[in-house]
Amino acid sequence: MIEFEGVRKTYPDGTTAVDGIDLTIPAREITVLVGSSGCGKTTLLRMVNRMIDPTAGTVSIDGEDVGSLDPVRLRRRIGYVMQNGGLLPHRSVLDNITTVLRLNRVPRAQARARGLELMDTVSLDRGLASRYPAQLSGGQQQRVGVARGLASDPNILLMDEPFGAVDPIVRAELQRELLRVHRELAKTIVFVTHDIDEAFLLGDRVVILRTGGVIAQQGTPAEILAHPADDFVAGFIGADSGQRRLRVVERDGARIVVDRHDRPVGLLDADTPAHSDRR
Amino acid sequence: MTWILANLGLIGDLMLVHLRLSLIPVVVSILVAVPLGRLAHRVGWLRGGVLSVVGLLYTIPSLALITLLPPLLGTPVLSDVNVLVALGLYGVALLTRSVADAFDAVDADVVRSAMAVGYTPLRRFWTVELPLAVPVIVAGTRVVAVSTVSLVTVGALVGSRNLGSLFTDGLQRGIVPEIVAGIVATVVLALVLDLVIAAVGRALTPWARVSGTSGAARRASRRRAHRAEVPGTAAEDAVTGGGAA
Numbered sequence: 001m002i003e004f005e006g007v008r009k010t011y012p013d014g015t016t017a018v019d020g021i022d023l024t025i026p027a028r029e030i031t032v033l034v035g036s037s038g039c040g041k042t043t044l045l046r047m048v049n050r051m052i053d054p055t056a057g058t059v060s061i062d063g064e065d066v067g068s069l070d071p072v073r074l075r076r077r078i079g080y081v082m083q084n085g086g087l088l089p090h091r092s093v094l095d096n097i098t099t100v101l102r103l104n105r106v107p108r109a110q111a112r113a114r115g116l117e118l119m120d121t122v123s124l125d126r127g128l129a130s131r132y133p134a135q136l137s138g139g140q141q142q143r144v145g146v147a148r149g150l151a152s153d154p155n156i157l158l159m160d161e162p163f164g165a166v167d168p169i170v171r172a173e174l175q176r177e178l179l180r181v182h183r184e185l186a187k188t189i190v191f192v193t194h195d196i197d198e199a200f201l202l203g204d205r206v207v208i209l210r211t212g213g214v215i216a217q218q219g220t221p222a223e224i225l226a227h228p229a230d231d232f233v234a235g236f237i238g239a240d241s242g243q244r245r246l247r248v249v250e251r252d253g254a255r256i257v258v259d260r261h262d263r264p265v266g267l268l269d270a271d272t273p274a275h276s277d278r279r
Numbered sequence: 280m281t282w283i284l285a286n287l288g289l290i291g292d293l294m295l296v297h298l299r300l301s302l303i304p305v306v307v308s309i310l311v312a313v314p315l316g317r318l319a320h321r322v323g324w325l326r327g328g329v330l331s332v333v334g335l336l337y338t339i340p341s342l343a344l345i346t347l348l349p350p351l352l353g354t355p356v357l358s359d360v361n362v363l364v365a366l367g368l369y370g371v372a373l374l375t376r377s378v379a380d381a382f383d384a385v386d387a388d389v390v391r392s393a394m395a396v397g398y399t400p401l402r403r404f405w406t407v408e409l410p411l412a413v414p415v416i417v418a419g420t421r422v423v424a425v426s427t428v429s430l431v432t433v434g435a436l437v438g439s440r441n442l443g444s445l446f447t448d449g450l451q452r453g454i455v456p457e458i459v460a461g462i463v464a465t466v467v468l469a470l471v472l473d474l475v476i477a478a479v480g481r482a483l484t485p486w487a488r489v490s491g492t493s494g495a496a497r498r499a500s501r502r503r504a505h506r507a508e509v510p511g512t513a514a515e516d517a518v519t520g521g522g523a524a
């Protein structure tokens with residue numbers, strides 16, 4: 001469990017990126033921080049592994065104030081996945097994945113074996129192990145980034161717009177894989193995105209931030225869709241414009257779900273009644 | 280021609296001496312410029328100061344510097360130490376800015392991601408930032424090496440024995456082939472040193488040879504780069520690089 005208490009961050013130039021945030025991130029779930037550009041998502045995320053220290057307030061992990069921990073040791077037990085992978089361009093794929101293990105003094109052979117296993121976990125062909133990052137596609141690089149984040153088997157995985165730089169098809173695939181990996185490994189994942197659809201797809205809980213670094217609303221996707229806290233949230237999730245309003249129409253004997261422009265978006269299952277579980 | 284054939288031993292001997300006089304300042308300037316350039320890169324308010332001071336150094340005429348050094352250092356007027364120190368200073372002057380640029384050019388996201396996975400600052404410097412700065416540092420070192428080889432000849436004017444002695448001696452005694460031999464040998468030495476440093480740079484950065492583009496495009500661009508660096512560039516540098524003289 002990660003807790004933010006009265007957390008504020010003001011940069012030296014006077015920008016307040018995060019303004020008095022209280023937030024509890026439950027263990028073993030995916031919590032998505034979502035908001036438009038510049039609303040303090042990255043700043044919030046980096047305060048968890050002390051890449052940034054808060055100006056005021058505390059961030060704690062399982063009740064332990066991270067401010068009291070050695071930053072280097074802390075970072076080695078928290079996975080971090082950056083936008084565009086942030087891979088070391090001069091190290092092979094396998095070396096990139098195993099860096100944390102090597103930093104933690106895991107013997108080379110053991111680190112190698114674990115690295116190859118992780119390549120399986122994120123569905124990367126083991127044949128790519130000795131390539132350099134520049135020799136991979138964007139999607140493959142992202143998988144390496146995820147594998148590297150998982151390498152030390154951390155309890156917490158921080159992901160900062162990890163799928164921002166890939167095309168929609170690869171993105172959908174990576175999202176599915178992330179959900180699968182989460183089902184298998186049940187890590188506490190904090191996922192940053194500015195895409196509300198991605199947030200609703202991945203998040204057990206979603207935290208919507210607004211400019212100036214304050215929380216506009218938090219809750220499960222269903223809660224937020226059902227009861228947007230205010231006009232800002234309604235606008236952000238597209239509820240006000242009717243984008244999220246779907247209807248069922250009968251066509252050719254089937255029940256078809258259509259959007260507000262009557263464009264079909266799916267088929268209503270004939271024999272399942274309304275079911276609330278998303279997965 | 281007969282003069283050259285009769286004096287091959289002398290030319291070879293002077294080439295070795297010249298190589299030694301060039302290598303020492305180049306190595307020293309790398310050792311000094313890397314920490315200095317790194318400092319300029321890291322500490323914002325020092326950058327301007329450091330880079331202007333080293334920039335000014337380069338504007339001091341080399342002959343003046345070499346003759347000024349003995350009283351300053353307490354070395355004998357004819358000592359090679361004066362030449363070595365002067366060239367070391369020029370090397371630092373040229374290389375410090377390259378080093379600062381080299382570290383500036385390292386992708387900030389890569390550095391941040393090394394931080395995020397838990398590199399200590401020291402380890403991050405040695406295993407991430409420095410290796411990634413190598414290509415630009417090597418490019419700077421090639422310029423320094425070529426310029427140094429050419430500047431060593433100036434030392435001959437104050438009694439240092441090197442390939443420049445062939446010009447001074449040839450001029451005094453009116454032996455044209457001797458002058459030509461001195462020039463050609465200097466250019467050849469500069470070229471060879473330049474190619475060796477480029478090769479070392481390539482060996483140190485195997486990742487830089489791969490790129491996201493297709494194999495054919497990669498090979499073509501390598502051919503282009505190769506063509507561009509072989510003929511003339513080093514020799515031209517050897518001539519123009521002596522601008523401080």
Ligand SMILES: Nc1ncnc2c1ncn2[C@@H]1O[C@H](COP(=O)(O)OP(=O)(O)OP(=O)(O)O)[C@@H](O)[C@H]1O
Binds near residue numbers: 011036038043194
């Ligand atoms: N080092 C810094 N110095 C000064 N201001 C900063 C710094 N880093 C971020 N900021 C500012 O703080 C605010 C929040 O930045 P942050 O990077 O956390 O936003 P974000 O929500 O991650 O945005 P994006 O979606 O574009 O990545 C922005 O206004 C940004 O300009």
Ligand SMILES: [Mg+2]
Binds near residue numbers: 041042043160
């Ligand atoms: Mg961000």
